[in-house]
Amino acid sequence: xxxxxxxxxxxxxxxxxxxxxxxxxxxxxxxxxxxxxxxxxxxxxxxxxxxxxxxxxxxxxxxxxxxxxxxxxxxxxxxxxxxxxxxxxxxxxxxxxxxxxxxxxxxxxxxxxxxxxxxxxxxxxxxxxxxxxxxxxxxxxxxxxxxxxxxxxxxxxxxxxxxxxxxxxxxxxxxxxxxxxxxxxxxxxxxxxxxxxxxxxxxxxxxxxxxxxxxxxxxxxxxxxxxxxxxxxxxxxxxxxxxxxxxxxxxxxxxxxxxxxxxxxx
Ligand SMILES: *[C@@H]1O[C@H](CO)[C@@H](O)[C@H](O)[C@H]1NC(C)=O
Ligand SMILES: *[C@@H]1O[C@H](CO)[C@@H](O)[C@H](O)[C@H]1NC(C)=O
Ligand SMILES: *[C@@H]1O[C@H](CO)[C@@H](O)[C@H](O)[C@H]1NC(C)=O
Ligand SMILES: *[C@@H]1O[C@H](CO)[C@@H](O)[C@H](O)[C@H]1NC(C)=O
Numbered sequence: 001x002x003x004x005x006x007x008x009x010x011x012x013x014x015x016x017x018x019x020x021x022x023x024x025x026x027x028x029x030x031x032x033x034x035x036x037x038x039x040x041x042x043x044x045x046x047x048x049x050x051x052x053x054x055x056x057x058x059x060x061x062x063x064x065x066x067x068x069x070x071x072x073x074x075x076x077x078x079x080x081x082x083x084x085x086x087x088x089x090x091x092x093x094x095x096x097x098x099x100x101x102x103x104x105x106x107x108x109x110x111x112x113x114x115x116x117x118x119x120x121x122x123x124x125x126x127x128x129x130x131x132x133x134x135x136x137x138x139x140x141x142x143x144x145x146x147x148x149x150x151x152x153x154x155x156x157x158x159x160x161x162x163x164x165x166x167x168x169x170x171x172x173x174x175x176x177x178x179x180x181x182x183x184x185x186x187x188x189x190x191x192x193x194x195x196x197x198x199x200x201x202x203x204x205x206x207x208x209x210x211x212x213x214x215x216x217x218x219x220x221x222x223x224x225x226x227x228x229x230x231x232x233x234x235x236x237x238x239x240x241x242x243x244x245x246x247x248x249x250x251x252x253x254x255x256x257x258x259x260x261x262x263x264x265x266x
Pocket of ligand 2: 072
């Protein structure tokens with residue numbers, strides 16, 4: 001290839017003369033090098049986009065260069081980390097495969113870039129849809145009159161409608177007795193000063209367009225252990241102290257007697 005261009009150059013030189021040939025060479029050198037006219041596409045699209053996909057399936061993203069005149073190396077990024085690509089999967093076209101797609105891939109950005117000019121790029125953000133996933137500490141034993149919170153952690157896309165039920169019935173929320181706090185990732189029921197009647201099975205119900213998911217939380221309210229009052233403890237201590245003191249006093253009399261005996265016996 002180089003020998004051929006060298007040969008053509010010599011021909012041009014002969015035909016045009018040195019000055020013209022130099023001018024032509026200058027034009028050629030300064031032509032396409034500076035800015036690239038190459039564009040990249042991901043799955044045929046030239047602009048950033050959101051890919052809607054359920055979890056559990058495989059997603060393949062194919063990046064390709066267009067309007068290029070030579071080998072173009074491509075780079076793939078997952079968020080800010082570069083993806084390790086096999087040789088043969090870097091020049092002109094390059095694909096990455098996410099398999100299987102999980103909930104953790106939701107919101108993750110994949111970007112294909114031209115190595116030579118990294119401003120030429122296309123990003124894809126995954127929108128992974130999955131049924132509600134519930135978790136939490138679902139066995140609690142609590143003494144009457146203590147405060148308790150049932151926290152149902154939830155992950156879902158699309159967002160789920162949340163509800164608490166008690167012993168398979170709608171939980172009638174009493175003002176001042178129940179408090180509900182909802183964030184994007186948790187659904188909390190707080191009961192200050194639990195009563196024996198709060199004992200039971202609470203169900204955290206998450207309804208999304210994909211599925212209705214339920215998790216049971218068992219709340220066991222135990223009798224309040226009667227507290228021992230401080231006065232009683234002090235009184236008990238005094239009694240013990242006095243008993244010991246009297247005991248010693250009585251012993252002392254006997255102790256004092258003993259030498260007398262020994263004296264008599266001795
Ligand atoms: C690719 O090149 C053709 C011809 O030069 C041009 O019409 C087209 O707009 C280019 N495509 C892109 C995406 O730049
Ligand atoms: C990449 O594309 C260029 C321009 O079309 C072409 O000359 C080259 O052979 C291609 N390289 C590979 C490895 O396909
Ligand atoms: C993700 O997909 C769901 C279901 O198709 C849609 O309701 C939601 O708006 C999408 N979210 C984003 C950020 O695109
Ligand atoms: C308290 O609730 C638990 C959990 O639902 C249940 O197993 C237990 O039988 C209940 N105890 C009483 C006394 O209702």
